[in-house]
Amino acid sequence: GESVGLHLPTLSVQEGDNSIINCAYSNSASDYFIWYKQESGKGPQFIIDIRSNMDKRQGQRVTVLLNKTVKHLSLQIAATQPGDSAVYFCAENRSFQKLVFGTGTRLLVSP
């Protein structure tokens, strides 16, 4: 996709703050969304997912919000820790379709 050539946007936060990472998706027919975390030199790891029949889902310290009206997805990380520093990707999917990844956001957490 076009986003693969772009430098990643960066979000810098202080340890203990809440982080909000945003993602705009493109396909109004997408019915499944995933957030991945990628630490330096490693493959992306699944964080949390949400289906289109929901607008909010919570995990441990993470919350995903889905606004289908404006095709927007966000990942909220509570009490951000240095170990949360990574690149975060959103992805959208439909049944039998390939996963489409967003540009990615680099999260930097300062102690």
Place this chain on the structure above:
Amino acid sequence: SQTIHQWPATLVQPVGSPLSLECTVEGTSNPNLYWYRQAAGRGLQLLFYSVGIGQISSEVPQNLSASRPQDRQFILSSKKLLLSDSGFYLCAWEKGTAGANVLTFGAGSRLTVL
């Protein structure tokens, strides 16, 4: 439980040399398999995906090819590497069943072409 293995983890190759990266999945059958490339500080670029043995779909015309000789084996190859082939290569799998599924990634193979 399912696991995905990629190797080698790191590779330094001269321009014009061949390439073979291997990916295997354990603990599942009939997975969909993917190869992605990621340049430094960039997003994920889908290169190839496969829904079954011998079935390969290419997303981007390039110097690379993929093969799936066995159900849980996916290989990325090149006959002659270019400098631009340098990057972080990620293999991934998902259940090959109806419904949208989570894509699970391997640890990646870092290729440097000199």
